Amino acid sequence: MTDKQQRIAFIGGGNMASAIIGGLLRQGMASTDIEIVEPFEEARARLAKEFGIRAVAAPGTELANTGLVVWAVKPQTFKEAAAQAKPHAAQALHLSVAAGIRSDSIAAWLGTERIVRSMPNTPALVGKGMTALFARDGAGADDKARVERVIATTGEFLWVQAEAQLDAVTALSGSGPAYVFYFLEAMTQAGVELGLTAEQARRLAVGTFAGASELARASTDPLELLRERVTSKGGTTYAALTSMEQDQVKAHFVKALHAASRRAEELGDEFGR
Ligand SMILES: NC(=O)C1=CN([C@@H]2O[C@H](COP(=O)(O)OP(=O)(O)OC[C@H]3O[C@@H](n4cnc5c(N)ncnc54)[C@H](OP(=O)(O)O)[C@@H]3O)[C@@H](O)[C@H]2O)C=CC1
Numbered sequence: 001m002t003d004k005q006q007r008i009a010f011i012g013g014g015n016m017a018s019a020i021i022g023g024l025l026r027q028g029m030a031s032t033d034i035e036i037v038e039p040f041e042e043a044r045a046r047l048a049k050e051f052g053i054r055a056v057a058a059p060g061t062e063l064a065n066t067g068l069v070v071w072a073v074k075p076q077t078f079k080e081a082a083a084q085a086k087p088h089a090a091q092a093l094h095l096s097v098a099a100g101i102r103s104d105s106i107a108a109w110l111g112t113e114r115i116v117r118s119m120p121n122t123p124a125l126v127g128k129g130m131t132a133l134f135a136r137d138g139a140g141a142d143d144k145a146r147v148e149r150v151i152a153t154t155g156e157f158l159w160v161q162a163e164a165q166l167d168a169v170t171a172l173s174g175s176g177p178a179y180v181f182y183f184l185e186a187m188t189q190a191g192v193e194l195g196l197t198a199e200q201a202r203r204l205a206v207g208t209f210a211g212a213s214e215l216a217r218a219s220t221d222p223l224e225l226l227r228e229r230v231t232s233k234g235g236t237t238y239a240a241l242t243s244m245e246q247d248q249v250k251a252h253f254v255k256a257l258h259a260a261s262r263r264a265e266e267l268g269d270e271f272g273r
């Protein structure tokens with residue numbers, strides 16, 4: 001790979017860009033091979049401090065020297081950012097992490113078909129990300145392999161064949177870490193109400209999520225069976241799950257993910273025009 005192809009530019013240097021940049025640097029990529037366009041001065045200062053990368057406020061000729069451009073701006077600002085960067089990034093492969101914004105819109109804004117869309121999540125920060133990828137027809141096998149090498153530095157990935165599936169992915173694993181933190185907050189609160197210290201409760205809650213997730217990952221048994229193995233007849237888990245069923249916690253949770261998926265679709269409609 002030439003020097004130019006090796007280089008990566010990030011448009012937007014916020015949470016998700018930082019998570020991916022962290023992965024790339026951990027895997028040995030030189031910080032000098034990464035360009036960041038980030039208009040927010042405080043964010044530029046943070047990027048310099050955290051990664052030793054001097055971000056620029058607006059796109060310029062440096063983009064012409066990168067083989068891959070990663071779009072890590074909010075869906076609401078993608079179109080405007082694309083208009084600013086387009087004159088400088090015609091030759092590159094483009095990877096979007098934006099929720100909802102469809103590749104038809106990106107192709108129209110950037111005037112290229114070499115586009116891969118992704119939906120990563122913030123555990124990428126610690127190398128435990130879960131990302132789904134979708135390639136537009138104009139992205140070739142080399143392009144897909146290039147994206148895989150980048151995303152693999154942040155954790156696991158899978159490809160989806162239908163672009164619309166990315167909205168479901170966004171609702172499930174893109175937003176998913178927030179649901180986990182929400183449950184962790186609830187478990188920690190309950191632990192404190194039941195007499196534990198906040199520190200003890202947090203440690204027990206986080207350890208339980210991590211352990212149960214590892215158990216599920218290591219097992220081929222249905223999730224239902226794993227749950228049943230914890231649920232002793234007439235015991236404590238049964239009491240808790242019965243209470244949750246009475247309150248329709250699972251049904252409400254499923255409904256919430258439908259709301260997230262609908263919102264992803266709306267973002268594409270509203271901000272993809
Ligand atoms: N956070 C998450 O967990 C996930 C986010 N995503 C997606 O990632 C994308 C980024 O999200 P996130 O990192 O959380 O958002 P952030 O707000 O943290 O980062 C976006 C950054 O882009 C900057 N920006 C705004 N306009 C431009 C521009 N014209 N050119 C370059 N940069 C610009 C923003 O600056 P300013 O603040 O000044 O506007 C901001 O610093 C979104 O599209 C989101 O859907 C996907 C998966 C998970």
Ligand SMILES: O=C(O)[C@@H]1CCC=N1
Binds near residue numbers: 099175
């Ligand atoms: O909340 C959002 O819209 C973004 C996309 C997935 C996670 N965060």
